[in-house]
């Protein structure tokens with residue numbers, strides 16, 4: 001077996017691993033990047049970008065239908081093959097851009113193969129190479145986990161986000177399992193593109209919502225386009241014709257059954273840590289098998305191992321993978337010198353259009369006495385555009401009127417969430433934000449309405 005000595009070894013060339021590599025090389029560490037798969041990142045190949053491409057097509061169809069409200073008539077004719085062909089060709093463009101960057105990394109700095117720990121700072125790669133590092137960054141991402149009974153019962157009719165974007169044509173019908181952000185985005189996209197779509201989830205937290213007002217509005221609004229079954233147990237099996245029969249039972253015992261061409265498993269993406277032989281690294285793990293780590297350094301306990309991106313099971317979004325990767329790479333290169341950086345404000349968006357967004361501290365009913373909550377559910381610009389205003393909720397500390405969080409649902413709230421994240425990170429009070437300019441007529445005015453309501457509640 002070939003032995004390679006380096007300062008920093010990075011497991012995974014996804015968004016977190018590439019950011020770690022850039023930071024470590026920038027700090028002049030001898031760095032090895034190890035990638036088991038085809039590369040190109042989850043974001044570009046099977047995540048953010050293909051899902052947004054599908055949603056962009058869906059928006060076209062939705063806008064054509066909605067135009068009738070303005071007296072502009074026309075019916076969309078959806079060419080499923082053309083829809084999927086554009087998703088795939090644009091996705092390939094994004095993947096190629098990543099692969100070009102990876103190709104520019106000198107050959108001595110990268111290894112293709114599957115890495116496993118053999119000790120606290122040693123790895124084997126496909127049992128061909130032994131990597132001895134001063135520090136290691138785990139950036140192995142997450143992957144779908146199809147329950148074995150579903151895979152066995154439905155075979156190739158079970159899709160995940162790793163396979164759905166490769167379909168040559170739109171399916172005729174789809175049962176999406178999981179009403180979280182991933183499932184909801186794909187369900188709404190397919191539904192708008194004319195696919196008969198149902199969403200099943202044993203829980204009630206559609207799109208990851210916690211605030212009851214936001215959750216109810218999401219259910220009501222998106223429920224006009226998708227057939228929701230939340231709080232249900234489900235069973236799926238293939239019939240003789242090859243279709244998938246889904247049976248469900250709700251909490252009152254009411255049962256249902258429907259046939260679908262495919263099932264899309266979107267019920268979660270656990271960190272890809274199960275085949276790293278983490279036990280050899282001697283790290284302390286949480287009950288889910290994820291190494292305990294400090295989010296301000298990305299260091300796992302007192303070890304020379306750092307973790308970043310979806311692998312750490314915290315904030316599984318792209319900008320976090322990049323930020324955490326850069327910090328992990330810097331600290332791995334500088335080890336044992338460790339730099340501490342604040343985590344920044346939590347920010348996540350579900351692009352269901354109206355979008356759902358989560359900013360800062362989450363809704364927490366136990367904190368209702370120490371916080372005031374502002375609300376807005378009407379917006380002039382949304383009305384002009386013939387769109388549902390949704391509902392915006394933001395909260396501030398009663399003690400000092402500083403805004404600490406919000407949950408938003410409405411048109412273009414991706415932009416409002418971004419603004420809210422910045423003012424929260426700047427620790428601004430409600431009044432200070434209300435002193436800033438708000439142009440008319442824009443969706444931003446609905447954020448102002450929400451904050452005015454919040455100021456009133458603060459007294």
Ligand SMILES: Cc1cc2nc3c(=O)[nH]c(=O)nc-3n(C[C@H](O)[C@H](O)[C@H](O)COP(=O)(O)OP(=O)(O)OC[C@H]3O[C@@H](n4cnc5c(N)ncnc54)[C@H](O)[C@@H]3O)c2cc1C
Nearest residue numbers: 012014015016036037042047048115141309310316317318
């Ligand atoms: C459908 C979908 C839509 C999404 N949409 C958004 C969005 O709109 N906005 C947003 O911010 N986020 C979105 N995300 C989340 C975002 O894509 C992820 O947070 C981000 O890609 C995580 O990057 P990563 O580097 O942690 O993982 P990855 O990019 O998955 O990289 C991990 C890499 O590690 C490699 N690897 C694993 N194990 C080993 C091993 N043992 N040895 C060697 N290599 C290994 C893998 O092959 C992989 O290449 C979406 C995700 C999905 C699935």
